[in-house]
Amino acid sequence: MPHTHESRLAALRDALAEEKLAGFIVPKADEFQNEAVPACWDRLAWLTGFTGSAGTAVVLADKAALIVDSRYTLQAKAQVDTALYAVELFPKVTLAKWLGEHAGEGAAIGYDPSLFTQASFKPLKAEAEKAGFELRAIKANPIDALWEDRPAPSFAPIVFHDEAFAGESAASKLERVQKEIAARKATGLIVSAPDAVAWLFNIRGGDVAHTPVALARAYVPLKGQPTLFVSPGHVTDENREGLEALAALHPLGDLWKVLPRLVGAAAKVIADPAYTTLRVADILKVAGAKVIEGDDPSIRFKAAKNATELEGARAAHLRDGVAVAQFLAWLDASAPSGTVDELAASDRLEAFRRDTGKLVDLSFDTISGAGSNGAIVHYRATPQTKKPLLPGTVYLIDSGGQYRDGTTDITRTVAIGEPSADMRRHYTLVLKGHIGIATARFPAKTNGAALDSFARRALWDAGLDYGHGTGHGVGSFLSVHEGPANISPRGTVALEPGMILSNEPGYYREGQYGIRLENLIAVTPAQGIDGGETEMLGFETLTLAPFDRRLIDAALLSPAERDWLNAYHARVREALAPHLDDVDRAWLDAATAEI
Numbered sequence: 001m002p003h004t005h006e007s008r009l010a011a012l013r014d015a016l017a018e019e020k021l022a023g024f025i026v027p028k029a030d031e032f033q034n035e036a037v038p039a040c041w042d043r044l045a046w047l048t049g050f051t052g053s054a055g056t057a058v059v060l061a062d063k064a065a066l067i068v069d070s071r072y073t074l075q076a077k078a079q080v081d082t083a084l085y086a087v088e089l090f091p092k093v094t095l096a097k098w099l100g101e102h103a104g105e106g107a108a109i110g111y112d113p114s115l116f117t118q119a120s121f122k123p124l125k126a127e128a129e130k131a132g133f134e135l136r137a138i139k140a141n142p143i144d145a146l147w148e149d150r151p152a153p154s155f156a157p158i159v160f161h162d163e164a165f166a167g168e169s170a171a172s173k174l175e176r177v178q179k180e181i182a183a184r185k186a187t188g189l190i191v192s193a194p195d196a197v198a199w200l201f202n203i204r205g206g207d208v209a210h211t212p213v214a215l216a217r218a219y220v221p222l223k224g225q226p227t228l229f230v231s232p233g234h235v236t237d238e239n240r241e242g243l244e245a246l247a248a249l250h251p252l253g254d255l256w257k258v259l260p261r262l263v264g265a266a267a268k269v270i271a272d273p274a275y276t277t278l279r280v281a282d283i284l285k286v287a288g289a290k291v292i293e294g295d296d297p298s299i300r301f302k303a304a305k306n307a308t309e310l311e312g313a314r315a316a317h318l319r320d321g322v323a324v325a326q327f328l329a330w331l332d333a334s335a336p337s338g339t340v341d342e343l344a345a346s347d348r349l350e351a352f353r354r355d356t357g358k359l360v361d362l363s364f365d366t367i368s369g370a371g372s373n374g375a376i377v378h379y380r381a382t383p384q385t386k387k388p389l390l391p392g393t394v395y396l397i398d399s400g401g402q403y404r405d406g407t408t409d410i411t412r413t414v415a416i417g418e419p420s421a422d423m424r425r426h427y428t429l430v431l432k433g434h435i436g437i438a439t440a441r442f443p444a445k446t447n448g449a450a451l452d453s454f455a456r457r458a459l460w461d462a463g464l465d466y467g468h469g470t471g472h473g474v475g476s477f478l479s480v481h482e483g484p485a486n487i488s489p490r491g492t493v494a495l496e497p498g499m500i501l502s503n504e505p506g507y508y509r510e511g512q513y514g515i516r517l518e519n520l521i522a523v524t525p526a527q528g529i530d531g532g533e534t535e536m537l538g539f540e541t542l543t544l545a546p547f548d549r550r551l552i553d554a555a556l557l558s559p560a561e562r563d564w565l566n567a568y569h570a571r572v573r574e575a576l577a578p579h580l581d582d583v584d585r586a587w588l589d590a591a592t593a594e595i
Helices: 005-018 043-048 070-079 095-102 118-131 142-146 170-183 194-201 240-246 252-263 278-286 297-303 307-337 342-354 371-375 421-438 448-461 559-579 582-591
Strands: 023-027 056-060 064-068 086-089 108-111 134-137 188-191 217-221 227-230 248-251 268-271 290-293 359-362 367-370 393-399 401-403 410-416 471-473 482-487 500-503 506-509 513-516 519-525 536-541
Touching (some): 005 056, 064 070, 070 086, 170 194, 170 217, 188 297, 217 252, 307 342, 342 393, 410 513, 421 506, 421 536, 421 559
Parallel strands (some): 268 290
Antiparallel strands (some): 367 393, 393 410
């Protein structure tokens, strides 16, 4: 049994040699493409020690690399033995490029087709053809045979998401999706993303940490009843009748033999290349079906929240805002003593959320970073790494809650004691970018890439930037990170009314501090434009919590930015004050005082 990362790497190389493979690819992925990979499928963490949410290891006989993006540069170097793995930065180095440079011509590189989507595999395949190495699909992942203490998978019972929260029946959603199938002249749709399955059938689950989904797949025919592929544990005596009213039920493990019978030969099946794995696509092709690569319409429909979901989001953010305000007031009173550490702070915020009586779960593992830890974009505090919140530093906390009526995600950066001039300057530049997105007006059909620079302008003017996107989609009691839209240089999908996204520019000074300011925003028809000739959209800010006035250099704000900030703080005060006790209300009055 290989116990160290060095011995695990050596054991994997021995297994590859037995299979006559020159190398093997280990992505941070499971067969459902979950962002939060369940522990039983986190092969990358087992092999390398890296626990970030995105990354890929590639192993050859004499060298290996871990490829991560800029969010995880510091984390990867801290967690991974760099004598075993070269840590490479994406997109400067891609998996395809690294293999093109290091895999010899004719080298057979193994991969698990259940872990690659059609979309993610295309550039790798193209590079293999150009560089001359061979990509070879394996039937059984070699890591699974080496991983003796592997956690068992767990499948929680499916629960129903009431129409009072969903705002639309599953039957209505199915009808909309089937109309889209007909419009594309297809005979069916394979739904691979668990959150899309959850949305389509108005169901939720507990298979993934912090994301209330069941790891299930679905097949939707042009006409008639859809099919749900589920695992033992999903179906119980209590939910079976309700599930059978929604769909025919089959074991997930029987997908390979049931799906071909459902689609039939010569079928035309829509499969979203961003979510459909090579193994699922292969099942369709072997059955004689024609795979039509196209977006899953349920993902697009899911992203545009209806009126009920938007009202739920507002209620969830009000409730969450009260908890955050209570936490910030407690933090101001407690942190200057130097006795509060990162874990104590994040635990306290979770407790305030649980005190609402409505919290189902956190929406992700809280990022609680004091001082230099705040500069690690996706830092996770542990008993070994936790730092105290010390005077003269800044503290970054990125957190969120899952409520039946909505999903929240908020980041605040707070001064502990007296901040430096640099801290105030950098915070204010980030705030200017945040306001730039919050106040943006843009033509209908504008995509996220066109808006991303609104958040970066003030930082760019100062010769600064940040290495992550500005905003991601957010689900309705679903994934805190959902597609298809985002605000980033890669945001190619048009923003539509009803979409909820984050607005989170940042700045990170390595070894010193990190600053990020995040609210959730909903796309709405633009308000306050007279005499315009173009259909315009804008944003409604959903999150309700003060920004730290001690970190704001008012001289750097324009009059319009100052007006927005004062109006936002007045709105926060009006919304939250009735729900706070006298002490916290007094804190809120001071925290939202006009600048």
